[in-house]
Amino acid sequence: MRRFVSSETSVTEYFGYFISIYALMQFLASPLLGALSDRFGRRSVLLISLLVAGFDYILMAYAPTLEILFAGRIIAGLTGANITVAMAYIADVSNDENRSANFGMVGAAFGLGFIIGPAIGGLLGHLGPEYPFLVAAALNLLNFFFGLFILPESLPKNLRRKIDLRRTNPLYSLLGVLRSKHLLALLLVYFFFQLAGQTHPSIWTLYTETRYGWTTAQVGLSLAVVGLLSALAQGWLTRLVIPKFGEHRTVVIGAFGYAVSFIFYGMATEGWMMYAILILSAVFWTSPPALQSLISHKTPPQEQGELQGSLVSLSSLAAIITPLVTTKLFAHFSSGNPGTLYLPGAPYYFGALICFVSWAIMYRRKA
Numbered sequence: 470m471r472r473f474v475s476s477e478t479s480v481t482e483y484f485g486y487f488i489s490i491y492a493l494m495q496f497l498a499s500p501l502l503g504a505l506s507d508r509f510g511r512r513s514v515l516l517i518s519l520l521v522a523g524f525d526y527i528l529m530a531y532a533p534t535l536e537i538l539f540a541g542r543i544i545a546g547l548t549g550a551n552i553t554v555a556m557a558y559i560a561d562v563s564n565d566e567n568r569s570a571n572f573g574m575v576g577a578a579f580g581l582g583f584i585i586g587p588a589i590g591g592l593l594g595h596l597g598p599e600y601p602f603l604v605a606a607a608l609n610l611l612n613f614f615f616g617l618f619i620l621p622e623s624l625p626k627n628l629r630r631k632i633d634l635r636r637t638n639p640l641y642s643l644l645g646v647l648r649s650k651h652l653l654a655l656l657l658v659y660f661f662f663q664l665a666g667q668t669h670p671s672i673w674t675l676y677t678e679t680r681y682g683w684t685t686a687q688v689g690l691s692l693a694v695v696g697l698l699s700a701l702a703q704g705w706l707t708r709l710v711i712p713k714f715g716e717h718r719t720v721v722i723g724a725f726g727y728a729v730s731f732i733f734y735g736m737a738t739e740g741w742m743m744y745a746i747l748i749l750s751a752v753f754w755t756s757p758p759a760l761q762s763l764i765s766h767k768t769p770p771q772e773q774g775e776l777q778g779s780l781v782s783l784s785s786l787a788a789i790i791t792p793l794v795t796t797k798l799f800a801h802f803s804s805g806n807p808g809t810l811y812l813p814g815a816p817y818y819f820g821a822l823i824c825f826v827s828w829a830i831m832y833r834r835k836a
Contacts, residue, residue: 486539491543499785500553507624511554515555516617518554519613525541527606546785565766569759573708573755577699639782652768656764660783662824665727665823665824667788667790670788676799702755707755711759717831723757724824727820731818765777798816
């Protein structure tokens with residue numbers, strides 16, 4: 470971003486837009502990819518999206534202007550909606566006994582990505598801004614070839630259904646899912662979890678560099694720790710915590726724990742405190758797989774693509790809103806302008822409030 474923008478205030482604002490435009494495209498494309506996968510199978514949709522993503526990252530690597538960079542980001546968001554299809558694939562191959570654990574493994578995979586990605590990005594970024602994009606392109610293309618030669622189809626032809634064009638509209642799809650009374654409370658909590666969860670990706674780098682004076686390498690290390698803890702929590706702890714407490718209770722406890730953790734993030738005055746909070750709060754990261762399993766369990770197999778598309782649309786909507794809100798909050802309350810309250814932890818207090826609302830909804834809802 471600093472290749473095209475020099476003002477730090479502008480960098481903060483464009484950073485928020487850069488994150489949000491990706492999420493907006495995911496929001497628009499998720500129901501379409503979900504519907505296509507319900508009709509043509511998961512494998513073909515995954516393969517096409519991965520191939521396009523590979524070439525798109527090459528485009529962004531050599532983007533000559535900010536406009537071209539954002540155009541590439543738009544394409545990345547459209548292809549990134551394939552997480553809808555991946556989640557539907559997981560639902561296809563899961564049963565009641567292993568559904569939470571399998572969704573937890575997806576979270577663990579994201580966690581490992583947070584370990585490896587920042588480390589690679591931090592190292593390659595010193596060579597030039599294009600290198601992280603080129604590695605991302607290579608990984609997408611490798612993923613494409615893996616799927617082409619190894620990945621089997623998960624949705625039998627007899628369970629596929631025709632595309633209803635109305636359901637490819639993200640708003641129609643969302644409203645259709647939200648009209649389901651037995652899912653409404655769970656979907657609201659899912660959306661609130663996503664709103665709060667986007668606080669870290671949207672503000673972590675700016676927050677730690679500004680408040681604690683962290684370098685790019687320190688930020689990369691901290692994100693690697695986040696990824697490691699996420700992988701352990703969702704890949705290992707889910708198999709211990711959810712069978713012991715049950716899915717509903719795990720979500721209730723997790724929502725409350727999230728809220729308290731976000732308050733501590735906002736109050737932390739030293740960088741080392743962020744690590745302590747991360748470690749102590751990692752056990753609560755078992756709640757998203759439990760929540761997703763609760764939602765998926767109430768949906769028939771032939772509608773999983775549409776459901777997962779709606780969930781990704783909710784996630785994307787949260788990823789549009791949160792960066793815009795948190796970057797504005799951080800810019801305002803950390804500006805040091807006369808007459809302005811200095812409260813750099815404001816983005817995390819915003820996240821805490823949302824988590825408390827989630828806890829209240831789940832606490833009042835019967836298991």
